[in-house]
Amino acid sequence: MNPMIRSTRLALAALLLTALAGCGDKTSPQTASSRAPSLSTVVVKPETAHREQVWDGVVEAVNEVTLTAQTNARVLELPYDVGDTVAKGDVLVRFTDIEQKSVRRAAQAQIASAQANFRNAEAQYKRIAEVFSKGLVARSDLDQARMQRDAAQAALHAARAQYSEAGQQVDYTVIRAPYAGIITHRYVHVGEAVQAGPPSPQPLIGLESLKDLRVTVQVPQSAVDAIRNHHHAEIMLGDGKRLAASKVIVFPYADPKTHTFNVRLLLDGSHASLYPGMTVKVAFAVGAAQRLLVPVAALWHQGEMTGVYVVQGDSVRLMQVRVGERFGSRVEVVSGLAPNQHVATDPAAAARYLSSERAEPKA
Known part of the structure; x- marks a missing residue:
């Protein structure tokens, strides 16, 4: 974006927020004090939450297999290619x-x-x-x-x-998928002769299941004790949401070259946005911290500015805030709010209320 245009937009947004934040003048459009607003609010209070450290992890399939030849034959048919999704029992290789x-x-x-x-x-x-x-x-x-x-x-x-x-041996001429998954490798081609061995069976197809996934993270030895004590980790998804690990397993030995420990996270439930081979951010609990959390739905956005509507007595005003990490349906407010303030949970309703107050004639 052009720097001049960007600066102009930021200046306009700041000017708008400053105008909306004014609350000392009864004629100000950001504050309504003629009557108490009937807005749904939530009281912001400090909550004890995890203090976290974040490292990169790699998504892996719990079930992955390389199917090999168990009979000497020639490849007759390969119904699927790399990247194709197959169901359990589908024919992956057919031999003469x-x-x-x-x-x-x-x-x-x-x-x-x-x-x-x-x-x-x-x-x-x-x-x-x-x-x-x-x-x-x-x-x-x-x-x-x-x-x-x-x-x-x-x-x-x-x-x-x-x-x-x-x-x-006849049954070995038809290779079927042992479970539903995705084809990751295809080692043979139609017409190729394969051998069951020796010295070792010839690989045919690589298959990974997308149903059961896990994440492996390498963490420094300085953080291992805290991770063992808390045994809590969350995968940070691209949309800001988080997926809690069902189990945190810390390997009992370190890599002698990197001096890092492998930590394995098991996942339960839906993880449709994760695929084997992806890198993800993983937040490990390493202590406790006090956080101010508000519903994500309560945030107001204007360009690059973020704010919330605060209800105090008979007044409603818009306050600029700076947010941090997201925790499920709530997000941490790093600055801009004080404890025990009432935040409107529906910013659109709060904006409409202020608009109606601006439209009323002055006494």
Whole structure:
């Protein structure tokens, strides 16, 4: 902005505020004393609040995963790209499955063969056991039939296990999202051959959940004791609001190079304006302080000037204030107000009241 224009605007705003702040003259438009105003007010009193120190933190996803290949195959389909939001169970990677299905069909045929062998061995054992009960065959024949039956049963169990493993390999050809989130990395492309290992599985997709978030802050060792004692922190959002951490965790060791401690803040509830990777300001409680707090809705703004309407007896006047940090629906008044003053909670109503008083004819 042009410096001359800016100075002119500030001068006009200051002149307007000075004119509105006058209260000694009954004819002044900023003060109404002919009758008591019926305005809703709040009494400003010193309140004990946290004394704070602010550091930068980084938003992280509590649930993040890198999905890896669990079977050897070629990438057939990648429905989503980096930055896409997915739901739980959505297909993220689809592989070719010809080899896996062939192995499963072979395992299924092996089960059929093993079942037939087991039925024959079981029937043979029962016949020999019946004959042995009549004393017509030796015990060795019975024992041999029993061993053949048991071997056939074991072969059947092995065939079923092999079929289950083959079916699992088929399932590995479709990679699904374990939870709802956002795609952060895509390590493969359509047509690329992947290996399950060794030496290590090949990464496929990076996924982060946006539901559960946390904030990690590095704080100096001089502040750690106070943070441990108070265990209270708030994330300062861009719109002036704050989000209280549900839990403050101070790591029990410091970085030997920076001599800082990691502090982790867990978040509950709605945090739609936060995303993994963001930097945020975090206010830690390190002591106690007295603050004058007024509702944010009670503030009057004119350009770069801020004020509140103060009601005293039969008079209403506008006073310039300087505000500090915001605490929920209230904001701290650093200067311009004294304790026990009555502040109008609806500045528009107060302005209308003053306008009506200015419009009344003088006695």
